[in-house]
Amino acid sequence: MRLLITAGPTREYIDDVRFLSNASSGRMGCAIARAAVGRGHEVVLVCGPLEVAPPPCSVRDVVSTADMLARCCEEFPQADALIMAAAPADFRPARRVRGKIKKSAKPPTLRLVSAPDILAELTRRRTTQVLVGFALEAADLEKNARRKLRDKGLDLIVANTPEAIAAERSTVHVFFPDGGHETLADLPKEAIAERLVELVERLVAERRKDI
Secondary structure: OOEEEEEEEEEOOOOOOEEEEEOOOOHHHHHHHHHHOOOOEEEEEEOOOOOOOOOHHHEEEEOOOOHHHHHHHHHHHOEEEEEOOOOOOOEEEEOOOOOOOOOOOOOOOOOOOOOOOHHHHHHOOOOOEEEEEEEEEOOOOOHHHHHHHHOOOOOOOEEHHHHHHHOOOEEEEEEEEOOEEEEEEEEHHHHHHHHHHHHHHHHHHHHHOOO
């Protein structure tokens, strides 16, 4: 099985020294990649700036959300499944300033525009790939996760809360299109990763039988 996995945050630069990002460490995505490699699968890991070391696999380093999208589009046609564990930025500055914005008495106004929606674009390009998304929700976790599951046409979605960011342990809720639900409570991310790879193996095997 060939898995395309994303991990970590992306950075959207305001000028040459400042950027918009988030606190994602990449731990979950790297744990999934490590579990997949350990189970004998071929893995391509597309990752933003990580706080943890990636496992021994094909690593594609990126910076911006547009960079991540471009790399994923290159690798996606050869993949059996995509596991979108990264936390790409949702917004980017409308204009990047070259050099450094000088400090002034009146702070500049920063206008934002939407960054590319990686999962939506890959959903549009899918042929037979299994798609796994993640949803970080501060409120209405199940409602919002199931909406994303449906709207993006995913095969499953993994939902968690902001407490999971950069943590070594986490609780995640896995939702399926048929209404099914599985909770993995207070586990090391490595254990969660093993279970997610098991689920993807099952989904890929079922998809192959249908082809």
